[in-house]
Amino acid sequence: MKRILLLSALLAGALVSSCNPNNDPELPSVSWASNPKFSQMELAPGADGNVSISAPGGLESLTLGIGLGSYNLVVNPYISVSANKGSGTKSPILDVIDDPESASFLNSLGIAAGTGLRGKTLTTMDLLAIVEKLLTGQELSNNSVFTIDINILDKNANSISKTAKFHFTSAPSFSWDGNKTFDIVDITKDDFNAYKVKVNAPGKIDKLTIKLESGADAELAKKIQNRTTGGILTIDLVNDELVATEFKNWFPTGKSVSGKTDVSLDFSFMKDWRSDLGPSTNVFTIFVEDANAKTSSSQVKFKK
Incomplete structure:
Protein backbone atom coordinates (compact mmCIF):
# COMPACT_ATOMS: atom_id res chain seq x y z
CA MET A 1 0.00 0.00 0.00
CA THR A 169 20.03 2.58 -36.51
CA SER A 170 21.12 -0.75 -37.96
CA ALA A 171 24.83 -1.23 -38.60
CA PRO A 172 26.02 -1.37 -42.22
CA SER A 173 25.56 -4.64 -44.08
CA PHE A 174 26.28 -6.23 -47.44
CA SER A 175 24.30 -8.20 -49.99
CA TRP A 176 25.29 -9.87 -53.25
CA ASP A 177 22.58 -10.77 -55.74
CA GLY A 178 23.32 -14.11 -57.34
CA ASN A 179 25.83 -14.97 -54.63
CA LYS A 180 24.06 -14.62 -51.30
CA THR A 181 26.65 -16.67 -49.42
CA PHE A 182 29.59 -14.72 -50.88
CA ASP A 183 31.17 -17.83 -52.39
CA ILE A 184 34.41 -17.52 -54.34
CA VAL A 185 33.79 -16.51 -57.97
CA ASP A 186 35.56 -18.18 -60.90
CA ILE A 187 36.26 -15.31 -63.32
CA THR A 188 36.94 -17.70 -66.20
CA LYS A 189 33.26 -18.56 -66.45
CA ASP A 190 31.33 -16.28 -68.77
CA ASP A 191 28.00 -17.44 -67.38
CA PHE A 192 28.56 -15.63 -64.07
CA ASN A 193 27.29 -12.08 -64.45
CA ALA A 194 26.45 -11.08 -60.87
CA TYR A 195 29.51 -9.07 -59.86
CA LYS A 196 27.63 -6.33 -58.00
CA VAL A 197 27.82 -6.14 -54.23
CA LYS A 198 25.43 -3.80 -52.45
CA VAL A 199 26.46 -1.85 -49.37
CA ASN A 200 23.58 -0.90 -47.07
CA ALA A 201 24.20 1.78 -44.43
CA PRO A 202 21.03 3.16 -42.80
CA GLY A 203 23.27 5.42 -40.68
CA LYS A 204 24.79 6.95 -43.86
CA ILE A 205 28.22 6.09 -45.22
CA ASP A 206 31.16 8.00 -43.80
CA LYS A 207 34.03 5.73 -44.89
CA LEU A 208 34.11 3.05 -47.58
CA THR A 209 37.26 1.23 -48.66
CA ILE A 210 38.13 -1.88 -50.64
CA LYS A 211 41.47 -3.51 -49.85
CA LEU A 212 43.22 -6.13 -51.97
CA GLU A 213 44.65 -8.59 -49.46
CA SER A 214 48.17 -10.04 -49.61
CA GLY A 215 48.72 -13.14 -51.71
CA ALA A 216 46.86 -11.73 -54.70
CA ASP A 217 48.02 -11.94 -58.30
CA ALA A 218 51.03 -9.64 -58.80
CA GLU A 219 49.60 -8.08 -61.96
CA LEU A 220 46.30 -7.37 -60.21
CA ALA A 221 48.15 -5.76 -57.31
CA LYS A 222 50.03 -3.55 -59.78
CA LYS A 223 46.79 -2.48 -61.46
CA ILE A 224 45.30 -1.49 -58.12
CA GLN A 225 48.43 0.38 -57.02
CA ASN A 226 48.53 2.32 -60.30
CA ARG A 227 45.01 3.54 -59.62
CA THR A 228 45.32 4.70 -56.01
CA THR A 229 47.03 7.71 -54.47
CA GLY A 230 50.31 6.61 -52.93
CA GLY A 231 50.33 3.35 -54.86
CA ILE A 232 48.57 1.40 -52.13
CA LEU A 233 46.31 -1.64 -52.27
CA THR A 234 43.39 0.12 -50.58
CA ILE A 235 40.76 1.73 -52.79
CA ASP A 236 39.30 4.67 -50.85
CA LEU A 237 35.95 5.45 -52.44
CA VAL A 238 35.27 8.56 -50.37
CA ASN A 239 38.53 10.53 -50.26
CA ASP A 240 40.86 9.39 -53.06
CA GLU A 241 40.47 11.62 -56.14
CA LEU A 242 42.64 9.32 -58.26
CA VAL A 243 40.33 6.43 -57.44
CA ALA A 244 37.40 8.59 -58.57
CA THR A 245 38.99 8.83 -62.01
CA GLU A 246 40.45 5.36 -62.39
CA PHE A 247 37.52 3.34 -61.07
CA LYS A 248 34.67 5.47 -62.41
CA ASN A 249 33.45 2.63 -64.63
CA TRP A 250 32.93 0.34 -61.64
CA PHE A 251 32.59 2.20 -58.34
CA PRO A 252 30.74 5.31 -57.16
CA THR A 253 33.09 7.72 -55.38
CA GLY A 254 33.22 10.97 -53.42
CA LYS A 255 29.84 12.65 -52.97
CA SER A 256 28.16 9.74 -54.71
CA VAL A 257 29.15 7.63 -51.68
CA SER A 258 29.53 9.92 -48.66
CA GLY A 259 26.25 10.35 -46.80
CA LYS A 260 24.44 7.72 -48.85
CA THR A 261 22.48 4.86 -47.32
CA ASP A 262 23.25 2.36 -50.06
CA VAL A 263 25.65 2.01 -52.98
CA SER A 264 26.47 -0.71 -55.47
CA LEU A 265 30.03 -1.93 -56.07
CA ASP A 266 30.75 -3.49 -59.45
CA PHE A 267 33.65 -5.94 -59.38
CA SER A 268 33.32 -6.80 -63.07
CA PHE A 269 36.80 -5.32 -63.63
CA MET A 270 38.01 -8.73 -62.45
CA LYS A 271 36.41 -10.23 -65.55
CA ASP A 272 37.67 -7.34 -67.72
CA TRP A 273 41.25 -7.87 -66.53
CA ARG A 274 41.25 -11.66 -66.39
CA SER A 275 43.42 -12.10 -69.50
CA ASP A 276 46.24 -10.26 -67.68
CA LEU A 277 46.06 -12.42 -64.57
CA GLY A 278 47.66 -15.75 -63.81
CA PRO A 279 46.18 -18.62 -61.80
CA SER A 280 45.37 -17.05 -58.44
CA THR A 281 42.91 -16.46 -55.64
CA ASN A 282 42.26 -12.77 -55.00
CA VAL A 283 40.54 -11.49 -51.88
CA PHE A 284 39.11 -8.00 -51.40
CA THR A 285 38.00 -6.74 -47.98
CA ILE A 286 35.19 -4.19 -48.07
CA PHE A 287 35.07 -1.93 -45.01
CA VAL A 288 32.33 0.59 -44.25
CA GLU A 289 31.79 2.98 -41.35
CA ASP A 290 28.65 5.04 -40.96
CA ALA A 291 28.08 8.47 -39.45
CA ASN A 292 27.35 6.84 -36.07
CA ALA A 293 30.77 5.13 -36.05
CA LYS A 294 29.16 1.73 -36.62
CA THR A 295 31.31 -0.47 -38.83
CA SER A 296 31.06 -3.61 -40.88
CA SER A 297 33.30 -5.54 -43.23
CA SER A 298 33.04 -8.43 -45.63
CA GLN A 299 35.25 -10.20 -48.14
CA VAL A 300 34.68 -10.97 -51.81
CA LYS A 301 36.88 -13.57 -53.50
CA PHE A 302 37.76 -14.22 -57.12
CA LYS A 303 39.84 -17.01 -58.61
CA LYS A 304 41.33 -17.84 -61.97
Whole structure:
Protein backbone atom coordinates (compact mmCIF):
# COMPACT_ATOMS: atom_id res chain seq x y z
CA MET A 1 0.00 0.00 0.00
CA LYS A 2 2.83 2.38 0.85
CA ARG A 3 4.40 1.85 -2.57
CA ILE A 4 1.04 2.48 -4.32
CA LEU A 5 0.56 5.73 -2.41
CA LEU A 6 4.10 6.81 -3.21
CA LEU A 7 3.68 6.11 -6.90
CA SER A 8 0.36 7.97 -6.94
CA ALA A 9 2.01 10.97 -5.31
CA LEU A 10 4.84 10.72 -7.78
CA LEU A 11 2.54 10.79 -10.81
CA ALA A 12 0.52 13.66 -9.41
CA GLY A 13 3.60 15.65 -8.52
CA ALA A 14 5.09 15.10 -11.95
CA LEU A 15 2.31 17.17 -13.48
CA VAL A 16 3.36 20.12 -11.36
CA SER A 17 7.13 19.89 -11.17
CA SER A 18 8.22 17.63 -14.04
CA CYS A 19 10.85 20.07 -15.23
CA ASN A 20 11.64 22.02 -12.05
CA PRO A 21 11.20 25.21 -14.16
CA ASN A 22 12.46 27.52 -11.42
CA ASN A 23 15.58 25.44 -10.79
CA ASP A 24 14.74 25.44 -7.09
CA PRO A 25 17.83 23.94 -5.39
CA GLU A 26 15.59 22.23 -2.83
CA LEU A 27 13.63 20.27 -5.43
CA PRO A 28 14.70 17.03 -7.12
CA SER A 29 16.45 17.33 -10.48
CA VAL A 30 17.97 15.17 -13.20
CA SER A 31 20.90 16.34 -15.32
CA TRP A 32 22.61 14.77 -18.33
CA ALA A 33 26.02 16.37 -18.81
CA SER A 34 26.59 15.11 -22.35
CA ASN A 35 22.99 15.76 -23.38
CA PRO A 36 21.61 18.62 -21.26
CA LYS A 37 18.48 19.08 -23.39
CA PHE A 38 17.66 15.37 -23.21
CA SER A 39 17.63 15.16 -27.00
CA GLN A 40 17.18 11.79 -28.64
CA MET A 41 20.52 9.94 -28.49
CA GLU A 42 21.77 7.42 -31.01
CA LEU A 43 22.76 4.00 -29.69
CA ALA A 44 26.27 4.14 -31.07
CA PRO A 45 29.90 3.73 -30.01
CA GLY A 46 31.03 6.58 -27.78
CA ALA A 47 27.54 7.55 -26.62
CA ASP A 48 27.32 8.70 -22.99
CA GLY A 49 24.19 7.80 -21.05
CA ASN A 50 25.29 8.91 -17.58
CA VAL A 51 22.76 11.03 -15.70
CA SER A 52 23.00 12.63 -12.26
CA ILE A 53 20.03 12.59 -9.89
CA SER A 54 19.74 15.13 -7.10
CA ALA A 55 17.17 15.02 -4.29
CA PRO A 56 18.10 17.52 -1.55
CA GLY A 57 15.08 16.37 0.46
CA GLY A 58 16.29 12.76 0.35
CA LEU A 59 15.13 10.07 -2.07
CA GLU A 60 11.91 8.31 -1.17
CA SER A 61 11.07 6.66 -4.48
CA LEU A 62 12.95 6.24 -7.77
CA THR A 63 11.48 4.31 -10.68
CA LEU A 64 12.41 3.80 -14.32
CA GLY A 65 9.68 3.26 -16.89
CA ILE A 66 11.35 1.24 -19.64
CA GLY A 67 9.75 1.78 -23.04
CA LEU A 68 11.12 -0.87 -25.39
CA GLY A 69 7.97 -1.39 -27.46
CA SER A 70 7.81 -4.94 -28.79
CA TYR A 71 10.85 -5.82 -26.66
CA ASN A 72 9.18 -4.88 -23.34
CA LEU A 73 9.04 -8.48 -22.13
CA VAL A 74 12.83 -8.72 -21.86
CA VAL A 75 12.62 -6.50 -18.76
CA ASN A 76 10.20 -8.70 -16.79
CA PRO A 77 12.81 -11.14 -15.39
CA TYR A 78 14.29 -8.19 -13.50
CA ILE A 79 10.99 -7.25 -11.84
CA SER A 80 9.46 -8.99 -8.81
CA VAL A 81 6.43 -6.70 -8.40
CA SER A 82 3.69 -8.13 -10.65
CA ALA A 83 2.03 -4.77 -11.22
CA ASN A 84 5.28 -3.40 -12.62
CA LYS A 85 5.79 -6.09 -15.25
CA GLY A 86 5.42 -5.08 -18.87
CA SER A 87 3.60 -6.40 -21.90
CA GLY A 88 3.52 -5.66 -25.60
CA THR A 89 1.53 -2.51 -24.88
CA LYS A 90 2.57 -1.67 -21.33
CA SER A 91 6.01 -0.39 -20.39
CA PRO A 92 7.61 -2.27 -17.48
CA ILE A 93 8.80 -0.38 -14.41
CA LEU A 94 12.07 -0.91 -12.58
CA ASP A 95 11.62 0.12 -8.95
CA VAL A 96 15.19 1.14 -8.18
CA ILE A 97 14.79 1.27 -4.39
CA ASP A 98 12.09 -1.19 -3.32
CA ASP A 99 12.24 -4.05 -5.84
CA PRO A 100 15.12 -6.40 -4.95
CA GLU A 101 15.15 -7.98 -8.43
CA SER A 102 15.39 -4.61 -10.14
CA ALA A 103 18.03 -3.48 -7.66
CA SER A 104 20.10 -6.60 -8.25
CA PHE A 105 19.95 -6.09 -12.02
CA LEU A 106 21.06 -2.47 -11.71
CA ASN A 107 23.80 -3.36 -9.23
CA SER A 108 25.19 -5.80 -11.81
CA LEU A 109 25.67 -2.80 -14.11
CA GLY A 110 27.50 -0.83 -11.44
CA ILE A 111 24.45 1.31 -10.65
CA ALA A 112 23.56 2.07 -7.03
CA ALA A 113 20.15 0.61 -6.17
CA GLY A 114 18.23 -0.96 -3.30
CA THR A 115 16.85 0.29 0.00
CA GLY A 116 20.22 1.75 0.92
CA LEU A 117 19.50 4.47 -1.63
CA ARG A 118 16.50 5.77 0.31
CA GLY A 119 17.30 9.10 1.95
CA LYS A 120 20.32 9.74 -0.28
CA THR A 121 20.56 13.15 -1.88
CA LEU A 122 22.74 12.28 -4.88
CA THR A 123 23.15 9.31 -7.19
CA THR A 124 24.08 8.55 -10.78
CA MET A 125 23.12 5.94 -13.34
CA ASP A 126 24.10 4.98 -16.86
CA LEU A 127 20.88 4.84 -18.87
CA LEU A 128 22.69 3.64 -21.97
CA ALA A 129 24.11 0.66 -20.09
CA ILE A 130 20.59 -0.28 -19.00
CA VAL A 131 19.17 -0.16 -22.52
CA GLU A 132 22.10 -2.00 -24.09
CA LYS A 133 22.03 -4.77 -21.46
CA LEU A 134 18.30 -5.31 -21.83
CA LEU A 135 18.51 -5.47 -25.62
CA THR A 136 21.58 -7.71 -25.80
CA GLY A 137 20.90 -10.64 -28.10
CA GLN A 138 17.78 -9.10 -29.62
CA GLU A 139 17.43 -8.60 -33.37
CA LEU A 140 16.54 -4.93 -33.40
CA SER A 141 14.58 -3.29 -36.18
CA ASN A 142 16.19 -0.36 -37.92
CA ASN A 143 14.94 3.07 -36.85
CA SER A 144 13.69 1.89 -33.44
CA VAL A 145 13.18 4.32 -30.56
CA PHE A 146 13.43 3.35 -26.88
CA THR A 147 12.65 5.45 -23.82
CA ILE A 148 13.39 5.55 -20.11
CA ASP A 149 11.08 7.61 -17.90
CA ILE A 150 12.92 8.67 -14.74
CA ASN A 151 10.48 9.33 -11.88
CA ILE A 152 11.71 10.75 -8.58
CA LEU A 153 9.88 11.42 -5.33
CA ASP A 154 11.64 12.90 -2.32
CA LYS A 155 10.72 12.66 1.36
CA ASN A 156 8.92 16.00 1.17
CA ALA A 157 6.62 14.69 -1.60
CA ASN A 158 8.37 16.77 -4.25
CA SER A 159 8.67 14.99 -7.56
CA ILE A 160 10.18 15.23 -11.00
CA SER A 161 9.99 13.19 -14.18
CA LYS A 162 12.35 13.21 -17.15
CA THR A 163 12.32 11.11 -20.29
CA ALA A 164 15.44 9.92 -22.08
CA LYS A 165 15.08 8.76 -25.68
CA PHE A 166 17.42 6.46 -27.56
CA HIS A 167 17.39 5.75 -31.28
CA PHE A 168 18.71 2.62 -32.97
CA THR A 169 20.03 2.58 -36.51
CA SER A 170 21.12 -0.75 -37.96
CA ALA A 171 24.83 -1.23 -38.60
CA PRO A 172 26.02 -1.37 -42.22
CA SER A 173 25.56 -4.64 -44.08
CA PHE A 174 26.28 -6.23 -47.44
CA SER A 175 24.30 -8.20 -49.99
CA TRP A 176 25.29 -9.87 -53.25
CA ASP A 177 22.58 -10.77 -55.74
CA GLY A 178 23.32 -14.11 -57.34
CA ASN A 179 25.83 -14.97 -54.63
CA LYS A 180 24.06 -14.62 -51.30
CA THR A 181 26.65 -16.67 -49.42
CA PHE A 182 29.59 -14.72 -50.88
CA ASP A 183 31.17 -17.83 -52.39
CA ILE A 184 34.41 -17.52 -54.34
CA VAL A 185 33.79 -16.51 -57.97
CA ASP A 186 35.56 -18.18 -60.90
CA ILE A 187 36.26 -15.31 -63.32
CA THR A 188 36.94 -17.70 -66.20
CA LYS A 189 33.26 -18.56 -66.45
CA ASP A 190 31.33 -16.28 -68.77
CA ASP A 191 28.00 -17.44 -67.38
CA PHE A 192 28.56 -15.63 -64.07
CA ASN A 193 27.29 -12.08 -64.45
CA ALA A 194 26.45 -11.08 -60.87
CA TYR A 195 29.51 -9.07 -59.86
CA LYS A 196 27.63 -6.33 -58.00
CA VAL A 197 27.82 -6.14 -54.23
CA LYS A 198 25.43 -3.80 -52.45
CA VAL A 199 26.46 -1.85 -49.37
CA ASN A 200 23.58 -0.90 -47.07
CA ALA A 201 24.20 1.78 -44.43
CA PRO A 202 21.03 3.16 -42.80
CA GLY A 203 23.27 5.42 -40.68
CA LYS A 204 24.79 6.95 -43.86
CA ILE A 205 28.22 6.09 -45.22
CA ASP A 206 31.16 8.00 -43.80
CA LYS A 207 34.03 5.73 -44.89
CA LEU A 208 34.11 3.05 -47.58
CA THR A 209 37.26 1.23 -48.66
CA ILE A 210 38.13 -1.88 -50.64
CA LYS A 211 41.47 -3.51 -49.85
CA LEU A 212 43.22 -6.13 -51.97
CA GLU A 213 44.65 -8.59 -49.46
CA SER A 214 48.17 -10.04 -49.61
CA GLY A 215 48.72 -13.14 -51.71
CA ALA A 216 46.86 -11.73 -54.70
CA ASP A 217 48.02 -11.94 -58.30
CA ALA A 218 51.03 -9.64 -58.80
CA GLU A 219 49.60 -8.08 -61.96
CA LEU A 220 46.30 -7.37 -60.21
CA ALA A 221 48.15 -5.76 -57.31
CA LYS A 222 50.03 -3.55 -59.78
CA LYS A 223 46.79 -2.48 -61.46
CA ILE A 224 45.30 -1.49 -58.12
CA GLN A 225 48.43 0.38 -57.02
CA ASN A 226 48.53 2.32 -60.30
CA ARG A 227 45.01 3.54 -59.62
CA THR A 228 45.32 4.70 -56.01
CA THR A 229 47.03 7.71 -54.47
CA GLY A 230 50.31 6.61 -52.93
CA GLY A 231 50.33 3.35 -54.86
CA ILE A 232 48.57 1.40 -52.13
CA LEU A 233 46.31 -1.64 -52.27
CA THR A 234 43.39 0.12 -50.58
CA ILE A 235 40.76 1.73 -52.79
CA ASP A 236 39.30 4.67 -50.85
CA LEU A 237 35.95 5.45 -52.44
CA VAL A 238 35.27 8.56 -50.37
CA ASN A 239 38.53 10.53 -50.26
CA ASP A 240 40.86 9.39 -53.06
CA GLU A 241 40.47 11.62 -56.14
CA LEU A 242 42.64 9.32 -58.26
CA VAL A 243 40.33 6.43 -57.44
CA ALA A 244 37.40 8.59 -58.57
CA THR A 245 38.99 8.83 -62.01
CA GLU A 246 40.45 5.36 -62.39
CA PHE A 247 37.52 3.34 -61.07
CA LYS A 248 34.67 5.47 -62.41
CA ASN A 249 33.45 2.63 -64.63
CA TRP A 250 32.93 0.34 -61.64
CA PHE A 251 32.59 2.20 -58.34
CA PRO A 252 30.74 5.31 -57.16
CA THR A 253 33.09 7.72 -55.38
CA GLY A 254 33.22 10.97 -53.42
CA LYS A 255 29.84 12.65 -52.97
CA SER A 256 28.16 9.74 -54.71
CA VAL A 257 29.15 7.63 -51.68
CA SER A 258 29.53 9.92 -48.66
CA GLY A 259 26.25 10.35 -46.80
CA LYS A 260 24.44 7.72 -48.85
CA THR A 261 22.48 4.86 -47.32
CA ASP A 262 23.25 2.36 -50.06
CA VAL A 263 25.65 2.01 -52.98
CA SER A 264 26.47 -0.71 -55.47
CA LEU A 265 30.03 -1.93 -56.07
CA ASP A 266 30.75 -3.49 -59.45
CA PHE A 267 33.65 -5.94 -59.38
CA SER A 268 33.32 -6.80 -63.07
CA PHE A 269 36.80 -5.32 -63.63
CA MET A 270 38.01 -8.73 -62.45
CA LYS A 271 36.41 -10.23 -65.55
CA ASP A 272 37.67 -7.34 -67.72
CA TRP A 273 41.25 -7.87 -66.53
CA ARG A 274 41.25 -11.66 -66.39
CA SER A 275 43.42 -12.10 -69.50
CA ASP A 276 46.24 -10.26 -67.68
CA LEU A 277 46.06 -12.42 -64.57
CA GLY A 278 47.66 -15.75 -63.81
CA PRO A 279 46.18 -18.62 -61.80
CA SER A 280 45.37 -17.05 -58.44
CA THR A 281 42.91 -16.46 -55.64
CA ASN A 282 42.26 -12.77 -55.00
CA VAL A 283 40.54 -11.49 -51.88
CA PHE A 284 39.11 -8.00 -51.40
CA THR A 285 38.00 -6.74 -47.98
CA ILE A 286 35.19 -4.19 -48.07
CA PHE A 287 35.07 -1.93 -45.01
CA VAL A 288 32.33 0.59 -44.25
CA GLU A 289 31.79 2.98 -41.35
CA ASP A 290 28.65 5.04 -40.96
CA ALA A 291 28.08 8.47 -39.45
CA ASN A 292 27.35 6.84 -36.07
CA ALA A 293 30.77 5.13 -36.05
CA LYS A 294 29.16 1.73 -36.62
CA THR A 295 31.31 -0.47 -38.83
CA SER A 296 31.06 -3.61 -40.88
CA SER A 297 33.30 -5.54 -43.23
CA SER A 298 33.04 -8.43 -45.63
CA GLN A 299 35.25 -10.20 -48.14
CA VAL A 300 34.68 -10.97 -51.81
CA LYS A 301 36.88 -13.57 -53.50
CA PHE A 302 37.76 -14.22 -57.12
CA LYS A 303 39.84 -17.01 -58.61
CA LYS A 304 41.33 -17.84 -61.97
